[in-house]
Amino acid sequence: MKAKELADKLGLKVFCGDCECEITGYYVGDLLSWVMGRADEGNCWITIMNNLNVCAVAKLLSFSCVVLCEKVLPDEKLLEKAKAQNITLLGSDDAVFATCKAICDLNC
Amino acid sequence: MSQSNSILWSFDVDGKNFDSAGFASQSTKFKLRQLGLNGDIIKRVAIAMYEGEINMVIHAEGGVANVEVDEDKIIITLTDTGKGIADIEQAMREGFSTATEEIRDLGFGAGMGLPNMKKNSDELIIDSAVGKGTKVTMIFAI
Numbered sequence: 001m002k003a004k005e006l007a008d009k010l011g012l013k014v015f016c017g018d019c020e021c022e023i024t025g026y027y028v029g030d031l032l033s034w035v036m037g038r039a040d041e042g043n044c045w046i047t048i049m050n051n052l053n054v055c056a057v058a059k060l061l062s063f064s065c066v067v068l069c070e071k072v073l074p075d076e077k078l079l080e081k082a083k084a085q086n087i088t089l090l091g092s093d094d095a096v097f098a099t100c101k102a103i104c105d106l107n108c
Numbered sequence: 109m110s111q112s113n114s115i116l117w118s119f120d121v122d123g124k125n126f127d128s129a130g131f132a133s134q135s136t137k138f139k140l141r142q143l144g145l146n147g148d149i150i151k152r153v154a155i156a157m158y159e160g161e162i163n164m165v166i167h168a169e170g171g172v173a174n175v176e177v178d179e180d181k182i183i184i185t186l187t188d189t190g191k192g193i194a195d196i197e198q199a200m201r202e203g204f205s206t207a208t209e210e211i212r213d214l215g216f217g218a219g220m221g222l223p224n225m226k227k228n229s230d231e232l233i234i235d236s237a238v239g240k241g242t243k244v245t246m247i248f249a250i
Contacts, residue, residue, distance in 0.1 A: 037227065
């Protein structure tokens with residue numbers, strides 16, 4: 001599934017990015033080193049972190065997209081950098097668990 | 109000793125500046141891709157180098173990151189003149205961190221930095237002296 005389809009089906013906000021990347025898996029986490037050590041390329045990363053370092057991790061691991069949950073907005077620097085690097089940044093009004101459940105429901 | 113056909117590049121890592129943290133590792137990832145290296149080694153180098161960069165930003169006043177690509181290996185050397193590591197064995201333990209609350213709020217300080225560097229490199233050498241600084245060498249076999 002492409003990030004665009006996920007955004008459409010779950011009604012996610014698109015903060016930036018072309019949403020064209022193929023999602024090949026999912027990873028949830030907020031501790032950046034933890035995420036870096038365990039997530040895989042192509043993952044859709046579900047988190048509540050909204051600072052600039054999210055961009056570095058997303059880029060280094062070549063994530064397909066990042067979903068910020070709990071109505072969290074990307075801070076200004078993150079949004080600016082994500083736009084410049086064409087990182088697809090999405091937003092969910094739901095909590096992390098509810099967002100994950102909605103994704104699981106889609107994939108089942 | 110560097111061989112004549114090795115490729116070298118280096119970066120100044122700015123201390124206490126989280127805005128530029130990741131620049132050296134992202135640039136290195138891009139260069140390694142241009143050199144035609146495979147995705148797995150690029151990912152490992154990028155992760156390990158980013159962790160090293162972040163450590164230099166958090167714990168030292170920045171430093172220098174050197175990258176050397178030989179025919180059979182990549183060598184990353186991270187050198188800083190920060191406070192040094194008092195107990196390397198303890199620092200290597202997953203979950204151990206001396207990062208402040210402020211740093212943790214940024215999503216760091218999980219105590220995974222050095223373990224991630226060890227996990228992703230083929231060889232990790234840490235040379236540190238308290239009050240003088242730290243030199244981290246990571247070797248990746250190609």
